Amino acid sequence: MNCRSLLLGLALVAVACGQAPRKQSNLPVYLDDAQPLEARVDDAFSKMTLDEKIAMVHAQSKFSSPGVPRLGIPEIWCTDGPHGIRAEVLWDEWDQAGWTNDSITAFPALSGLAATWDRELSRLYGKSIGEEARYRNKTVLLGPGVNIYRFPLNGRNFEYMGEDPYLAGEMVVPYIEGVQSNGVAVCVKHYALNNSEVNRHTANTIVDDRTLYEIYLPAFKAAVQKGHAWSIMAAYNLYNDEHLCSNEILLDKILRGEWGFDGVVISDWGGVHNTLQTAKHGVDLEYGSWTDGLTMGKTNAYDNYYLAKAYKDAILKGEIGTEELDARVKRLLRLVFRTSMDRNRPFGSQTSPEHYAAARKIGAESIVLLKNDGVLPMAANPGKILVVGENAVKMMTVGGGSSSLKAKLEVSPLDGIKARYPGAEVVWERGYVGDVGGEYNGVSTGQDLREGRDAATLIADAVKAAEGADYVIFIGGLNKADRQDSEGLDRVQYGLPYGQDAVIEALAGVTDKLVVVNISGNAVAMPWVEQVPAIVQDWYLGTQAGHSLADVLSGDVNPSGHLPFTIPVSYDKNPVQTEAQYPGILRGTTIDGMPVLDMEYTEGIYVGYRWYDLHGGVLFPFGHGLSYTTFEFGEPKIDRKSMKDNGTVTVTVPVKNTGSVAGAEVVQLYIADAESSVSRPAKELKGFAKVCLEPGQKADVSFTIDREALSFFDADNHAWVAEKGLFRAIVAASAQDVRGTVEFELK
Ligand code: BGC
Numbered sequence: 072m073n074c075r076s077l078l079l080g081l082a083l084v085a086v087a088c089g090q091a092p093r094k095q096s097n098l099p100v101y102l103d104d105a106q107p108l109e110a111r112v113d114d115a116f117s118k119m120t121l122d123e124k125i126a127m128v129h130a131q132s133k134f135s136s137p138g139v140p141r142l143g144i145p146e147i148w149c150t151d152g153p154h155g156i157r158a159e160v161l162w163d164e165w166d167q168a169g170w171t172n173d174s175i176t177a178f179p180a181l182s183g184l185a186a187t188w189d190r191e192l193s194r195l196y197g198k199s200i201g202e203e204a205r206y207r208n209k210t211v212l213l214g215p216g217v218n219i220y221r222f223p224l225n226g227r228n229f230e231y232m233g234e235d236p237y238l239a240g241e242m243v244v245p246y247i248e249g250v251q252s253n254g255v256a257v258c259v260k261h262y263a264l265n266n267s268e269v270n271r272h273t274a275n276t277i278v279d280d281r282t283l284y285e286i287y288l289p290a291f292k293a294a295v296q297k298g299h300a301w302s303i304m305a306a307y308n309l310y311n312d313e314h315l316c317s318n319e320i321l322l323d324k325i326l327r328g329e330w331g332f333d334g335v336v337i338s339d340w341g342g343v344h345n346t347l348q349t350a351k352h353g354v355d356l357e358y359g360s361w362t363d364g365l366t367m368g369k370t371n372a373y374d375n376y377y378l379a380k381a382y383k384d385a386i387l388k389g390e391i392g393t394e395e396l397d398a399r400v401k402r403l404l405r406l407v408f409r410t411s412m413d414r415n416r417p418f419g420s421q422t423s424p425e426h427y428a429a430a431r432k433i434g435a436e437s438i439v440l441l442k443n444d445g446v447l448p449m450a451a452n453p454g455k456i457l458v459v460g461e462n463a464v465k466m467m468t469v470g471g472g473s474s475s476l477k478a479k480l481e482v483s484p485l486d487g488i489k490a491r492y493p494g495a496e497v498v499w500e501r502g503y504v505g506d507v508g509g510e511y512n513g514v515s516t517g518q519d520l521r522e523g524r525d526a527a528t529l530i531a532d533a534v535k536a537a538e539g540a541d542y543v544i545f546i547g548g549l550n551k552a553d554r555q556d557s558e559g560l561d562r563v564q565y566g567l568p569y570g571q572d573a574v575i576e577a578l579a580g581v582t583d584k585l586v587v588v589n590i591s592g593n594a595v596a597m598p599w600v601e602q603v604p605a606i607v608q609d610w611y612l613g614t615q616a617g618h619s620l621a622d623v624l625s626g627d628v629n630p631s632g633h634l635p636f637t638i639p640v641s642y643d644k645n646p647v648q649t650e651a652q653y654p655g656i657l658r659g660t661t662i663d664g665m666p667v668l669d670m671e672y673t674e675g676i677y678v679g680y681r682w683y684d685l686h687g688g689v690l691f692p693f694g695h696g697l698s699y700t701t702f703e704f705g706e707p708k709i710d711r712k713s714m715k716d717n718g719t720v721t722v723t724v725p726v727k728n729t730g731s732v733a734g735a736e737v738v739q740l741y742i743a744d745a746e747s748s749v750s751r752p753a754k755e756l757k758g759f760a761k762v763c764l765e766p767g768q769k770a771d772v773s774f775t776i777d778r779e780a781l782s783f784f785d786a787d788n789h790a791w792v793a794e795k796g797l798f799r800a801i802v803a804a805s806a807q808d809v810r811g812t813v814e815f816e817l818k
């Protein structure tokens with residue numbers, strides 16, 4: 072027997088004895104990737120000094136924190152997130168560092184991803200953005216965001232996945248799996264109850280337990296338990312009179328306790344405000360507490376973080392033990408082993424043709440056709456196309472806060488339309504002046520959007536240019552300027568800004584071939600809805616924005632996006648109306664030295680369609696989206712009339728494409744509890760499927776649901792309860808377009 076066959080023989084004996092063959096290695100356990108993760112964590116941990124442990128739990132720069140240099144354990148490098156990889160910034164500042172190799176693919180905003188209602192596109196998104204993060208050697212991608220769309224003024228709704236916890240929970244899981252398949256951790260944000268921006272550091276959310284568990288936590292829970300997210304970001308705001316970064320209930324009791332989260336909790340930047348409470352119950356890793364560390368005197372500012380010197384002193388004085396620190400460091404080591412110390416992780420790629428194709432496809436499939444009186448799709452060979460509106464040309468990848476990007480390419484809607492119709496005369500008129508800025512943290516669009524004409528002249532010029540146009544396409548909406556779709560502040564009006572309604576109404580007066588394209592991450596008022604024959608909801612679609620839009624307007628792609636939130640007729644119809652609900656009321660006391668406001672979620676579980684189902688006021692419902700074809704739903708059938716304990720029921724509905732082009736329909740399943748001891752919504756989304764059909768093709772769409780889909784959260788007993796009695800399974804094409812109902816009983 073030669074050596075090779077001897078070794079093989081030993082390996083076979085090992086397998087025969089029930090042991091996995093082990094690679095012979097002189098490496099210490101923590102460096103040996105044949106060893107189980109926890110053994111590596113324990114081994115590395117056992118070699119660390121107190122100073123090394125303290126160093127690991129707080130930042131060393133704006134976006135990085137130390138590893139253990141002595142042991143060769145790498146640093147942790149974070150990046151925003153969530154729509155593309157942020158430009159490199161200076162060591163201590165938000166400003167970009169001016170690198171020339173950090174231009175990336177900008178992917179569609181997450182509100183758009185949610186509008187695809189397509190789990191596989193979410194996986195593709197995660198995989199693609201994860202590859203870019205990996206290429207740039209990042210450990211953690213700061214995203215995705217799954218805060219619930221509570222009302223239409225939240226400046227960050229564009230970064231989140233809509234108003235429904237089930238939709239957000241289903242869409243976030245494949246995103247996470249896609250990112251983490253690259254050996255890059257996601258950091259799901261902002262946990263939790265961060266549903267508005269104004270006063271985000273000082274607003275204390277008052278919410279009942281049932282609402283917390285049914286509306287605001289499920290998407291995070293799905294991210295942790297189904298997506299196996301490796302990190303999560305604690306939000307800025309307060310809950311139960313404690314900042315989220317040191318919140319005992321949300322972090323210790325629910326996240327780590329009830330959900331068994333074994334990953335890292337990272338603070339939002341500057342979200343930590345104390346040492347002892349944070350050390351006991353709070354985040355594992357503190358970021359952003361102070362910046363510009365190099366100008367704060369002789370001592371590095373990072374040493375003054377709450378989880379730095381003050382933490383070590385508290386341990387040495389016996390004010391707190393080391394148990395929490397040890398757990399924290401082990402979680403951080405686990406993160407490092409899952410990511411940068413995983414020798415098998417792929418290498419990633421940046422701005423590849425595949426990423427551009429993914430961005431274009433996701434973008435096109437996210438666009439929602441809200442209304443269409445026969446104007447779209449556009450004819451194959453239009454003579455003249457008039458495009459009106461600032462958003463047709465304005466670069467949208469720059470601005471909006473931490474999701475701002477330095478994209479290598481951004482195809483504007485105007486350029487997308489021009490590229491699609493090379494033979495047409497495509498004319499652009501500005502129509503209105505919105506935001507002429509174009510710079511964020513040193514990244515500039517390079518666009519000069521200054522304008523000399525006044526509002527009346529701009530409208531008159533647009534109306535004049537409409538003469539002889541085969542199509543007039545108005546492209547407006549919101550943008551990424553402060554008080555629009557942007558971090559840190561919320562919107563101040565529900566209506567379109569910058570006098571856009573007047574432009575749209577003037578154009579509607581001179582053409583019956585008007586298409587209004589609203590680019591936003593939020594619902595807006597549409598007082599002209601009856602005068603405009605075609606309305607399209609578009610999103611911030613990034614690098615391929617213009618191509619994605621042209622794909623849909625031309626009919627190259629049949630629209631299949633559906634709204635992830637309700638568009639109410641007017642602001643006074645939405646569930647958040649009182650000052651106590653938003654922006655909250657100053658209570659006259661301070662927490663962590665800050666004057667705190669109470670913000671009461673008195674609307675309770677009645678958020679989004681759960682509210683509008685009771686109170687009306689809907690212009691376009693949640694789940695709505697038209698197609699260039701038509702779909703007919705047959706009678707839904709159920710496989711059994713009653714569900715037993717631990718049982719399931721399956722609802723099947725035949726769907727047929729009755730039009731003349733191929734298309735995809737989002738078939739939605741809502742459940743209604745017909746007999747309940749507590750107040751429940753008229754219906755709740757518990758299943759959806761996107762089904763693509765050729766003309767004339769028919770398919771059976773099935774949904775299997777279990778008791779979980781029937782349950783409400785019983786706060787008194789802290790348990791999910793499905794009460795026996797009658798339930799309805801409602802098959803629908805939107806929250807207001809019910810196509811069939813079947814009943815069943817829970818025995
Ligand atoms: C934002 C986070 C972001 C972080 C780092 C904060 O202001 O709320 O979403 O990841 O900054 O840029």
